[in-house]
Amino acid sequence: MAGRPDIPKHARPYRGFTRRLWAMIMKEFIQLRRDRLTLAMIVIIPFMELMLFGYAINMNPKHLPIAILSADNSDITRDFVASLKQTGYFDIRQEARTEKQADALIRSGRVLFVLQIPPGFGRDIRRGARPQILLVTDATDPVATGGAIAAVNGLAGRLFLRQLRGPHADLAGRPPPFELVVQKRYNPAAITAINIVPGLIGVILTMTMLIFTSLAVTRELERGTMESLLATPLRPSEIMLGKIAPYVLVGFVQMAIIMAAGRFLFGVPLTGSAGLLLTLTMIFIAANLSLGYTISTIARNQLQAVQMSFFFFLPSILMSGFMFPFQGMPAWARFIGEMLPLTHYLRIVRGIMLKGAEWPDLVQEGFALVAFMITVMVIAVLRFRQTLD
Amino acid sequence: MAQGAEEYVIDVEGLEKSFGSHKVVRGVTLRVKRGEIYGFLGPNGSGKTTTIRMLCGLLTPDGGTGHCLGYDIVRESRLIKLNVGYMTQHFSLYADLTVEENLEFVARVYGMPAPRELARRTVRRMGLAGREDQLAGELSGGWKQRLALSACILHEPKLLLLDEPTAGVDPKARREFWDSIHELAAEGITVLVSTHYMDEAERCHELAYIFNGRILARGPAKDIITTQHLKAWAVRGAPPVLADIAGRAREMPGVEIVTFLGDHLHICGPEGGALETTMRDLCSTESVRCEPAAATLEDSFIHLMNSGGGDGRAS
Numbered sequence: 001m002a003g004r005p006d007i008p009k010h011a012r013p014y015r016g017f018t019r020r021l022w023a024m025i026m027k028e029f030i031q032l033r034r035d036r037l038t039l040a041m042i043v044i045i046p047f048m049e050l051m052l053f054g055y056a057i058n059m060n061p062k063h064l065p066i067a068i069l070s071a072d073n074s075d076i077t078r079d080f081v082a083s084l085k086q087t088g089y090f091d092i093r094q095e096a097r098t099e100k101q102a103d104a105l106i107r108s109g110r111v112l113f114v115l116q117i118p119p120g121f122g123r124d125i126r127r128g129a130r131p132q133i134l135l136v137t138d139a140t141d142p143v144a145t146g147g148a149i150a151a152v153n154g155l156a157g158r159l160f161l162r163q164l165r166g167p168h169a170d171l172a173g174r175p176p177p178f179e180l181v182v183q184k185r186y187n188p189a190a191i192t193a194i195n196i197v198p199g200l201i202g203v204i205l206t207m208t209m210l211i212f213t214s215l216a217v218t219r220e221l222e223r224g225t226m227e228s229l230l231a232t233p234l235r236p237s238e239i240m241l242g243k244i245a246p247y248v249l250v251g252f253v254q255m256a257i258i259m260a261a262g263r264f265l266f267g268v269p270l271t272g273s274a275g276l277l278l279t280l281t282m283i284f285i286a287a288n289l290s291l292g293y294t295i296s297t298i299a300r301n302q303l304q305a306v307q308m309s310f311f312f313f314l315p316s317i318l319m320s321g322f323m324f325p326f327q328g329m330p331a332w333a334r335f336i337g338e339m340l341p342l343t344h345y346l347r348i349v350r351g352i353m354l355k356g357a358e359w360p361d362l363v364q365e366g367f368a369l370v371a372f373m374i375t376v377m378v379i380a381v382l383r384f385r386q387t388l389d
Numbered sequence: 390m391a392q393g394a395e396e397y398v399i400d401v402e403g404l405e406k407s408f409g410s411h412k413v414v415r416g417v418t419l420r421v422k423r424g425e426i427y428g429f430l431g432p433n434g435s436g437k438t439t440t441i442r443m444l445c446g447l448l449t450p451d452g453g454t455g456h457c458l459g460y461d462i463v464r465e466s467r468l469i470k471l472n473v474g475y476m477t478q479h480f481s482l483y484a485d486l487t488v489e490e491n492l493e494f495v496a497r498v499y500g501m502p503a504p505r506e507l508a509r510r511t512v513r514r515m516g517l518a519g520r521e522d523q524l525a526g527e528l529s530g531g532w533k534q535r536l537a538l539s540a541c542i543l544h545e546p547k548l549l550l551l552d553e554p555t556a557g558v559d560p561k562a563r564r565e566f567w568d569s570i571h572e573l574a575a576e577g578i579t580v581l582v583s584t585h586y587m588d589e590a591e592r593c594h595e596l597a598y599i600f601n602g603r604i605l606a607r608g609p610a611k612d613i614i615t616t617q618h619l620k621a622w623a624v625r626g627a628p629p630v631l632a633d634i635a636g637r638a639r640e641m642p643g644v645e646i647v648t649f650l651g652d653h654l655h656i657c658g659p660e661g662g663a664l665e666t667t668m669r670d671l672c673s674t675e676s677v678r679c680e681p682a683a684a685t686l687e688d689s690f691i692h693l694m695n696s697g698g699g700d701g702r703a704s
Contacts, residue, residue, distance in 0.1 A: 223481075223484065224477065224479045224480070224481045225481045225482065225483060226481075227447065227477045227481050228475070228477055228481040228482065228540075229498075230447055231445055231446075231447055231470060231473075231475040231477075232470060232495070232498045232499060233467060233470050233471050233498065233499060233500070234498055
């Protein structure tokens with residue numbers, strides 16, 4: 001065309017695709033290398049998930065805490081308890097003295113089973129009277145207890161072969177010398193929703209509270225509005241409380257939605273006290289908000305804030321007992337789990353909604369939440385500066 | 390009010406600030422009188438913003454002392470914040486709030502009585518009427534800047550600290566902005582304003598030129614020009630010839646600054662004699678006309694930067 005200068009070779013629109021693509025790829029890698037946090041997450045997250053799913057998470061959990069309420073002290077009873085241990089499914093945590101004590105243990109979630117051995121159990125076995133023993137299970141999480149119940153049933157045929165020799169030999173073998181009565185408490189029909197819905201309150205509160213507040217400060221920093229805020233007479237505590245307060249309300253609205261839907265769609269009850277649940281939820285919300293706020297004082301931008309929240313959220317879901325049985329995890333994973341507020345809140349919310357747990361049952365969990373909240377709040381206030389230094 | 394407040398609204402001495410090992414402000418002394426419009430000039434990264442932030446208590450100085458409105462800048466920063474209007478370099482109001490909501494928020498934060506009324510009054514006073522329900526993020530540059538100024542003066546401060554308030558604003562809006570500043574100064578408000586624009590610098594009562602964390606010159610614009618004793622020449626001719634001269638003029642004796650000003654080349658230097666000889670040689674060898682011109686404020690600043698930079702003299 002007349003008057004049109006020659007287009008230089010390198011600028012021809014359909015040439016040099018690979019060169020331009022390469023430029024773009026190089027630029028992305030340089031930026032990725034500078035973004036330490038993203039880089040760390042690329043490496044740490046797969047490792048973390050591998051450790052959790054490989055070692056910590058167990059769908060057929062063993063070493064579950066059990067309390068024995070025994071009214072019989074014969075050799076047969078002692079032998080039975082020992083065999084129970086041998087299955088590997090049970091950790092005998094406590095010898096309960098009274099039925100009331102045993103109930104409290106299971107309600108507070110400290111044990112998942114109570115085994116009641118009736119008076120004269122050994123004598124009745126020898127007489128061939130087929131005595132009953134009662135295994136009370138906490139059925140809120142059907143996955144956790146299923147394997148253990150099967151193991152007790154399996155025991156029956158193989159037991160007492162030593163004691164039942166001689167004149168009693170005909171009692172050994174079929175039918176089993178005792179009758180196992182299993183009483184599934186709190187969720188007898190083993191409906192998964194019953195267990196999931198209260199847990200979901202905890203998970204959703206963790207997610208929203210953490211992400212909303214972790215974005216709160218970084219958003220102001222990123223948009224430059226923090227500078228004007230700091231130039232006003234607002235104090236750091238006022239900024240912090242002002243940022244957090246609206247989300248407390250948001251948290252309760254979310255909770256109300258889940259509880260209402262759980263009740264009308266899945267029939268999840270609220271067995272215990274609503275007042276206690278609200279009070280402890282308040283503490284749980286405050287703990288998460290403080291954590292989110294702390295994150296937002298560390299993160300340099302909104303992306304980092306979301307990454308850090310995610311970093312906390314992931315173990316919270318996997319290690320708190322929300323998705324997989326808490327008792328099934330090895331000791332080190334349980335130790336980490338105990339550090340997470342969600343772990344304690346799950347026990348609280350399941351305890352109150354499903355088991356009718358009361359304050360004395362939940363003291364430990366309540367104090368754990370308070371301790372977490374105070375620690376994180378102190379860090380948040382110390383981290384937040386009134387100046388831009 | 391504390392001591393010193395009568396004479397100087399800003400009275401600071403030897404301010405210093407480092408970030409890590411980087412010294413940003415190295416001993417800044419400033420005295421600004423009541424009702425004055427004080428221009429704060431200097432290249433990017435020279436320490437203007439850092440100094441302003443120290444004045445309003447957003448940064449704690451590493452060294453130096455001083456008072457703002459009679460309050461100690463380290464110990465009484467909260468009282469300073471109550472009486473200062475600070476306009477940040479970048480727009481720092483909430484983009485997702487409307488004009489009126491932004492103003493009402495600021496009014497509440499400063500504890501002003503009847504915040505909604507005050508916000509509405511300010512909208513009318515600052516000529517924002519008709520835009521009160523528009524989201525601040527959707528305003529154009531000039532309107533954003535006017536909103537930011539409105540938010541600064543809402544709480545009736547006695548001192549305004551404006552950090553490059555007119556960056557990226559069109560000439561008409563700039564002119565109107567400066568009219569507002571002069572009106573505010575006439576009401577007795579003291580204004581410290583940082584800028585890169587020479588025409589704005591010339592609208593200030595006094596100037597301070599900061600470079601590399603030190604103040605290199607201060608005083609009214611005219612005084613700054615005369616004390617530098619710079620001589621300047623205008624060289625006119627055909628554009629290719631001028632472009633050729635511009636390329637090598639800086640190596641000629643007596644020449645320090647070479648810049649195009651519209652149709653001519655502006656050449657400037659501190660040694661009048663040497664420069665004059667160079668100019669005469671140029672006129673005799675090239676087909677250009679040379680005539681003496683007035684040194685500009687910009688010449689003075691570039692000269693100060695060239696000679697006073699690094700570890701040079703601080704005034």
